[in-house]
Each structure stands twice: as C-alpha cells, then as structure tokens.
Amino acid sequence: MEQLNSKLHNRADLHVHTTASDGLLQPAQVVQLASRLGLSAIAITDHDTTAGVAEAQEEGNRLGIRIVPGVEISTAINGSEIHILGYGIKLEDAVLQSRLQEQRNARSKRNEIIIGNLNKMGIAITLEDVHMEAANADHDSQTGSKDDKRKSIGRPHIAAVLVKRGIVKTIREAFDEYLAAGAAAYAAVPRITPFEAIDWIRDAGGVSVIAHPGLYHNDRLVEELLQKGGALGIEAYHSDHDTEAERRYSQLAQVYNVLITGGSDYHGERAEGSYHGALGSKSADIAIVEKLMQG
Ligand code: AMP
Ligand code: ZN
Numbered sequence: 180m181e182q183l184n185s186k187l188h189n190r191a192d193l194h195v196h197t198t199a200s201d202g203l204l205q206p207a208q209v210v211q212l213a214s215r216l217g218l219s220a221i222a223i224t225d226h227d228t229t230a231g232v233a234e235a236q237e238e239g240n241r242l243g244i245r246i247v248p249g250v251e252i253s254t255a256i257n258g259s260e261i262h263i264l265g266y267g268i269k270l271e272d273a274v275l276q277s278r279l280q281e282q283r284n285a286r287s288k289r290n291e292i293i294i295g296n297l298n299k300m301g302i303a304i305t306l307e308d309v310h311m312e313a314a315n316a317d318h319d320s321q322t323g324s325k326d327d328k329r330k331s332i333g334r335p336h337i338a339a340v341l342v343k344r345g346i347v348k349t350i351r352e353a354f355d356e357y358l359a360a361g362a363a364a365y366a367a368v369p370r371i372t373p374f375e376a377i378d379w380i381r382d383a384g385g386v387s388v389i390a391h392p393g394l395y396h397n398d399r400l401v402e403e404l405l406q407k408g409g410a411l412g413i414e415a416y417h418s419d420h421d422t423e424a425e426r427r428y429s430q431l432a433q434v435y436n437v438l439i440t441g442g443s444d445y446h447g448e449r450a451e452g453s454y455h456g457a458l459g460s461k462s463a464d465i466a467i468v469e470k471l472m473q474g
C-alpha cells in the first residue's frame with residue numbers, strides 16, 4: 180500500500196474530520212483514503228471530541244500511517260467564532276474529557292434552539308431526526324451508536340436533514356437560508372474563549388494551533404492569542420486560505436517563533452462538492468509531527 184513515489188510521501192494533513200463529528204467518512208475509512216493517497220500522517224481533529232482517534236490509530240497501525248491525536252475546539256470572543264486545534268493531547272485525561280463533554284452539551288443546547296426556530300417557521304424536524312442522521316453515517320464504526328455521548332452533533336447534520344426533507348436542495352443552501360450566523364434559524368449559546376481553549380490543551384499535555392486564521396478577519400486577535408494566550412502554532416496552510424494568507428500567516432508564525440502547520444479540513448465529498456478541501460490538498464512536512472507530539 181505504501182506509495183513512496185507519491186507527492187504526499189512525508190506529508191501530514193493536520194486537519195481532518197470524521198463521523199465522530201461532521202465528517203462523512205468513518206475514522207478507519209479516512210485512514211484508508213489517506214493511505215491510498217500516500218500521505219505519511221494525518222491528524223484527526225473532530226469538533227469538540229476525540230471519539231474518532233482510537234479507531235483511526237488502530238487502522239493507522241495496520242496500514243503504516245501515523246495518526247496524530249487531535250481536537251478542534253469551538254470558542255467565541257466578541258461574537259465571532261474561533262476554532263483552536265489541539266494536538267498530542269492525552270486522550271485519557273479526565274479533565275479534558277469532561278471539558279469536551281461540556282462543549283458538546285453547549286452544542287446540544289444550541290441545536291435544540293435551532294430546531295425550535297425551524298419548527299416555529301413551520302419546518303417540522305426533530306432532534307431525533309438529527310441524531311439519526313449523525314448515527315447513520317457511522318453504523319459500523321466504534322462511534323456508531325446514536326446515543327454515543329462522545330459524538331459531536333452540529334449544524335451540518337441539521338442541514339443534511341433539511342436536504343433529505345426537500346426543504347432545501349443543498350447543504351450550502353441550508354446554511355445560507357437557515358443555519359449560518361445571522362441566517363433565519365441561527366442561534367448561539369455561551370462558549371468558552373479561545374484563550375481558555377489554549378489553556379485546556381496545555382493542561383492536557385497538548386500543543387495548541389490557531390485554526391484557519393484567515394477566516395476571522397482579525398489579525399489583532401490572532402497576535403493576542405500568540406502573545407498573551409500562548410498559542411504554539413498557526414495553521415497557515417488551509418483550504419480556505421489563498422497564497423497571500425499562507426504567506427502572511429507563515430510570516431506571523433516566524434515573528435512569534437511558533438509552528439507553521441497545514442491541513443485540508445477534510446469533511447468528505449458530497450454530490451454538491453466538498454465544503455473545505457480534499458484530503459491531502461493542504462499539508463505540512465512530516466517533521467512537524469514530532470513537535471506536535473512533544474507537548
Ligand atoms: P457547528 O460546528 O455545528 O457550529 O457547524 C459548523 C460546521 O459547519 C463547520 O465545521 C463547517 O465545516 C460546516 N459548514 C459551515 N458552513 C457551511 C456551508 N456553507 N456548507 C457546508 N458546511 C458548512
Ligand atoms: Zn466541521
């Protein structure tokens with residue numbers, strides 16, 4: 180299986196979602212795809228959960244591809260949503276796991292409010308429909324139970340139900356019409372700040388990286404997260420960054436002497452296209468993996 184001549188040999192895609200959150204491939208399936216593409220490593224970075232990591236590591240051991248344990252924590256500050264990546268965290272850390280459970284509880288509350296808003300608009304979907312949608316993608320993986328509290332349910336699952344019901348034609352339309360910030364059924368609940376997320380990751384022995392900084396349009400905050408927050412890296416290479424953003428954030432990382440990372444933010448392919456990027460389309464050199472694992 181190993182493809183030593185692949186362009187992706189010695190490359191690591193450090194931002195990948197699975198069915199443990201809103202990805203479409205199960206953890207083992209993502210690893211199989213990464214192996215076929217010739218990637219040397221991937222990080223599993225599901226939203227507010229590490230539930231996909233163990234299955235990915237098992238498959239990684241089988242196929243000879245390195246799996247970096249990771250997480251992408253949803254935070255908010257001054258009304259904008261900021262994502263903080265954590266790598267090399269101790270999965271069995273009880274404090275981290277209960278903190279992530281709190282994050283998923285906040286998501287559940289938000290999902291219920293969104294569904295309530297949709298109901299008020301005459302769209303009769305239930306929380307049960309949304310949980311079924313998340314479980315269906317996942318039926319034969321380790322995170323497959325519909326009641327698995329470690330799974331992270333999000334807006335893409337609500338969007339998929341709206342598509343299946345024929346309320347909208349595409350996931351994109353579901354976000355544009357109903358689910359995106361400011362759209363008709365949108366709701367936000369209190370979240371931790373990105374500074375707290377950096378502390379959580381440090382407490383769990385991990386390395387924190389500012390995810391897709393180009394999406395925030397707030398480089399002052401990015402600098403504060405490095406300077407005062409103590410973030411240890413910047414995701415300069417991401418599917419939603421252009422070459423100017425890659426250059427700008429690589430430079431900023433050099434100024435603050437932090438790691439430069441990269442990842443596709445792969446969520447799987449849909450008929451309408453993939454929202455972020457294809458697996459392996461953004462990556463970092465394999466040498467960075469050791470640094471992310473050192474904590
Ligand atoms: P949540 O984590 O529940 O707040 O949902 C946010 C997720 O929705 C992000 O991880 C994105 O990948 C996904 N997302 C946001 N906007 C869109 C869109 N227009 N189309 C598809 N997916 C989206
Ligand atoms: Zn996502």
Ligand code: FE
Binds near residue numbers: 251390391
């Ligand atoms: Fe993100």
Ligand code: FE
Binds near residue numbers: 444
């Ligand atoms: Fe992501």
